[in-house]
Amino acid sequence: DQGIAGEYEVVTHHASSGQRAQKITGSGLGLHNQINVFQDTKIDPGKTYTASSRILVESLSNAKVNLTVDYLDEQYRFTGAHYETSQNTTTDG
Known part of the structure; x- marks a missing residue:
């Protein structure tokens, strides 16, 4: 969406296993906007x-x-989905 900025970076810290992790930073997100990695x-x-x-x-x-x-x-036609959601209201990780 217009006004949303996303940054994607492979980092070598915070990996729970292996040596790399995907870092996503988003700004300008409004209600129902999203930043994704696939x-x-x-x-x-x-x-x-x-x-x-x-x-x-x-x-x-x-x-x-x-x-x-x-x-x-x-x-590659969509046939269904399953998702799990976590509500976060604090920034304590």
């Missing part, structure tokens, strides 16, 4: 998968952090 993963039908995230909140107030899994068919 990872496409091909899956095999009939297998069970687990999606998880570890999120360090450095500065956030009156906003939500979501982990969303979108389901797409072979032609």
Whole structure:
């Protein structure tokens, strides 16, 4: 959306495992605006998968952090979604 600024950076600190973490900084966000990072993963039908995230909140107030899994068919058409939401009103991480 117009007026929203997002910065994306791979950092070597705050990684919960491995050596790198994805840092996202957003500004100019209003009600119902969002900053996103995506990872496409091909899956095999009939297998069970687990999606998880570890999120360090450095500065956030009156906003939500979501982990969303979108389901797409072979032609990348949206077929459904599942999401988990965390309400954050403090900036204590």
